[in-house]
Amino acid sequence: xxxxxxGLDTFGDVPEDDAGKLVSYAQxxxxxVDEAVLADQVGVDAIALGEHHRPExxxxxxxxxxxxxxxxxxxxxxxSGVTVLSSDDxxxxxxxxxxxxxxxxxxxxxxxxxxxxxxxxxxxxYSLRDYDVLFEEKIELFAKLLEEKPVTWSGTMRAPLEDADxxxxxxxxxxxxxxxxxxxPQSVIRAAHYGLPLMLAIIGGAPERFAPYxxxxxxxxxxxxxxxxxxxxxxxxxxxDTDEEALELFYPRFKVIRDRIGALRGWGPxxxxxxxxxxxxxxxxxxxxETVARRIASSVEKLGVGRFDLIYTSGTMPAxxxxxxxxxxxxxxxxxxxxxxxxxxAA
Amino acid sequence: xxxxxxxxxxxxxxxxxxxxGRVLSDAETVRLLxxxxxxxxxxxxxxxSVGEHYREGHNDSASPVLLAAIATATERIKxxxxxxxxxxxxxxxxxxxxxxxxxxxxGRAQLIxxxxxxxxxxxxxxYNLADYEQLFEEKLDLFxxxxxxxxxxxxxxxxxxxxxxxxxxxxxxxxxxxxxxxxxxPESVVRAARYGLPLMLAIIGGQPQRFAGHVELYKRALEQxxxxxxxxxxxxxxxxxDTDEEARETWWRxxEPVVRQISAERGFYAPSRExxxxxxxxxxxxxxxPETVANKIALVARDLQLDRFDLKYDIMHLPxxxxxxxxxxxxxxxxxxxxxxxxxxxxxx
Numbered sequence: 001x002x003x004x005x006x007g008l009d010t011f012g013d014v015p016e017d018d019a020g021k022l023v024s025y026a027q028x029x030x031x032x033v034d035e036a037v038l039a040d041q042v043g044v045d046a047i048a049l050g051e052h053h054r055p056e057x058x059x060x061x062x063x064x065x066x067x068x069x070x071x072x073x074x075x076x077x078x079x080s081g082v083t084v085l086s087s088d089d090x091x092x093x094x095x096x097x098x099x100x101x102x103x104x105x106x107x108x109x110x111x112x113x114x115x116x117x118x119x120x121x122x123x124x125x126y127s128l129r130d131y132d133v134l135f136e137e138k139i140e141l142f143a144k145l146l147e148e149k150p151v152t153w154s155g156t157m158r159a160p161l162e163d164a165d166x167x168x169x170x171x172x173x174x175x176x177x178x179x180x181x182x183x184x185p186q187s188v189i190r191a192a193h194y195g196l197p198l199m200l201a202i203i204g205g206a207p208e209r210f211a212p213y214x215x216x217x218x219x220x221x222x223x224x225x226x227x228x229x230x231x232x233x234x235x236x237x238x239x240x241d242t243d244e245e246a247l248e249l250f251y252p253r254f255k256v257i258r259d260r261i262g263a264l265r266g267w268g269p270x271x272x273x274x275x276x277x278x279x280x281x282x283x284x285x286x287x288x289x290e291t292v293a294r295r296i297a298s299s300v301e302k303l304g305v306g307r308f309d310l311i312y313t314s315g316t317m318p319a320x321x322x323x324x325x326x327x328x329x330x331x332x333x334x335x336x337x338x339x340x341x342x343x344x345x346a347a
Numbered sequence: 348x349x350x351x352x353x354x355x356x357x358x359x360x361x362x363x364x365x366x367x368g369r370v371l372s373d374a375e376t377v378r379l380l381x382x383x384x385x386x387x388x389x390x391x392x393x394x395x396s397v398g399e400h401y402r403e404g405h406n407d408s409a410s411p412v413l414l415a416a417i418a419t420a421t422e423r424i425k426x427x428x429x430x431x432x433x434x435x436x437x438x439x440x441x442x443x444x445x446x447x448x449x450x451x452x453x454g455r456a457q458l459i460x461x462x463x464x465x466x467x468x469x470x471x472x473x474y475n476l477a478d479y480e481q482l483f484e485e486k487l488d489l490f491x492x493x494x495x496x497x498x499x500x501x502x503x504x505x506x507x508x509x510x511x512x513x514x515x516x517x518x519x520x521x522x523x524x525x526x527x528x529x530x531x532x533p534e535s536v537v538r539a540a541r542y543g544l545p546l547m548l549a550i551i552g553g554q555p556q557r558f559a560g561h562v563e564l565y566k567r568a569l570e571q572x573x574x575x576x577x578x579x580x581x582x583x584x585x586x587x588x589d590t591d592e593e594a595r596e597t598w599w600r601x602x603e604p605v606v607r608q609i610s611a612e613r614g615f616y617a618p619s620r621e622x623x624x625x626x627x628x629x630x631x632x633x634x635x636x637p638e639t640v641a642n643k644i645a646l647v648a649r650d651l652q653l654d655r656f657d658l659k660y661d662i663m664h665l666p667x668x669x670x671x672x673x674x675x676x677x678x679x680x681x682x683x684x685x686x687x688x689x690x691x692x693x694x695x696x
Contacts, residue, residue, distance in 0.1 A: 025515060026516065029447060029516060030450060033451060058450075058516045059516075061440070063409070065415070067413065067414075068415040068418055068419045071419040092409075099377060100412060123439060159472065164471055167401070167404075171372055
């Protein structure tokens with residue numbers, strides 16, 4: 001199990017400075033670049049940036065930020081989490097990520113999703129009524145583009161292509177591509193159908209409840225005659241020197257964003273008991289390095305995943321505390337999880 | 348002229364060869380661009396810009412992504428495009444990309460918007476060439492409003508409407524320097540003046556001085572629209588080597604096959620040695636020794652009242668060593684000489 005990949009994910013939440021004031025968008029973007037550089041230095045395997053179109057988040061074009069990171073890092077994998085393919089153009093997405101792949105010597109990975117947020121639909125002129133067909137058609141086209149040969153394709157959601165060749169080509173001949181899934185079995189089957197690895201967004205509840213999705217993915221891959229790749233999961237959390245400090249930094253800020261988004265989705269306000277339950281046995285990995293490491297190791301073991309990404313920003317956590325969390329993740333959490341998984345330490 | 352004269356480099360992401368004649372892969376060429384931009388900065392050039400093309404051998408299809416990597420590999424050089432094909436891009440997505448680029452470069456982003464002389468992007472992204480003019484007009488209107496207003500309500504025929512839409516990440520106040528690239532259409536010149544945007548003249552053949560009328564038209568139009576004076580630039584192709592002869596022979600070897608192909612596709616003139624000599628003499632090719640190229644740039648800068656000159660330095664399969672030499676010489680020898688000639692010119696006025 002020592003080959004488990006450990007990543008960090010962010011949507012580029014606009015952080016506070018040490019005086020508690022929100023930084024500018026430009027500063028928030030540079031903060032993400034600095035955190036990725038630090039993550040690379042402390043041995044984190046991957047970083048993934050989400051695409052959002054809301055005032056709380058500074059990252060709307062993950063690949064542009066990833067390119068900036070590429071030039072300052074050596075080893076870390078550069079992903080999106082997720083690219084909202086439904087409201088984007090597959091040809092452009094391929095071109096942008098193939099460019100990141102070139103810039104980073106093959107470290108790009110695109111994670112395609114339908115998005116749990118819906119702001120991009122009206123913004124780019126798409127109808128939510130077409131939510132399913134948009135993704136279905138566009139992933140079909142994207143899968144063809146991944147072959148890196150001239151593409152002939154037609155559908156209802158985009159102009160047809162006839163023998164269209166798209167550049168730049170990748171060095172490996174294959175752009176690493178995942179499918180991000182939030183809980184739709186249909187999406188799991190689709191990932192298996194295309195032989196693409198699956199990234200599960202597990203943002204609440206007991207992680208074990210996603211075990212059936214992983215089984216479904218394996219079965220669907222077998223039925224489709226494709227390869228079932230190691231499954232990845234991503235969940236939110238935060239790390240500080242002590243459990244107490246982590247909770248104090250995380251909870252009030254997380255509650256603000258969680259309740260704001262929740263109101264849009266018809267959820268009630270977050271109660272402290274719910275939150276505490278998530279932290280103790282659900283999908284919030286908040287605490288000291290040791291606490292978080294034990295919880296991650298337990299989830300990785302229970303689900304048998306090959307990759308775990310921690311969404312390390314959920315709200316306006318101060319920039320300095322975020323840097324500290326990245327450092328702790330790389331220097332303490334990941335080595336501890338690896339030790340636990342290898343049986344070198346008690347879980 | 349507005350006082351300072353800028354020298355820039357422009358690439359269309361064309362694949363290079365190495366010393367052994369091996370053609371670099373697309374990915375190697377992408378990385379070469381980052382190295383070339385660093386070199387351009389180290390020799391003191393002002394701007395590095397990339398184009399946007401969708402054909403084999405070109406690797407600038409995702410120009411903002413390329414520029415973002417260059418941004419964190421450099422510290423001072425301005426980062427732009429030449430040109431961004433606005434007609435087949437989405438102004439909202441473009442705003443996001445350039446706002447992000449401006450952030451990662453600490454405020455060094457700029458761009459040149461154009462309608463493009465190559466038309467590959469129209470079928471690739473599902474646009475009709477019949478809408479060429481309207482696409483540009485409407486999208487320019489939207490793109491400038493997104494930059495200049497915080498919340499935009501817009502509707503048109505080429506894209507979905509927006510209602511009180513604010514975009515994130517927000518660009519710096521007032522937006523980033525946005526130029527209009529023109530190939531010769533007087534309507535485009537007037538449009539740039541109407542929006543009060545700087546003008547980049549793409550002069551890729553013939554006598555540059557024939558654009559003097561465009562420049563006059565632009566300045567008059569700016570005044571009539573009540574807009575302040577704006578810089579004018581020229582983009583042309585060229586190569587600099589230690590001697591005129593070396594530069595000319597190298598250029599001809601790689602330029603001839605490219606022009607032969609394009610002339611067949613677009614019905615341009617076929618390349619001939621005679622035509623080549625004319626372009627070198629009084630035309631739009633800036634090929635030669637540092638002295639020759641500097642003199643030529645200073646001359647057009649005077650005749651067209653230029654504030655900026657961008658040299659497009661890559662041609663398909665040109666060896667990377669020759670590309671690097673052009674960049675070095677442009678920064679270390681041509682730039683100071685041009686500044687000196689322009690200073691003399693100013694003193695004589």
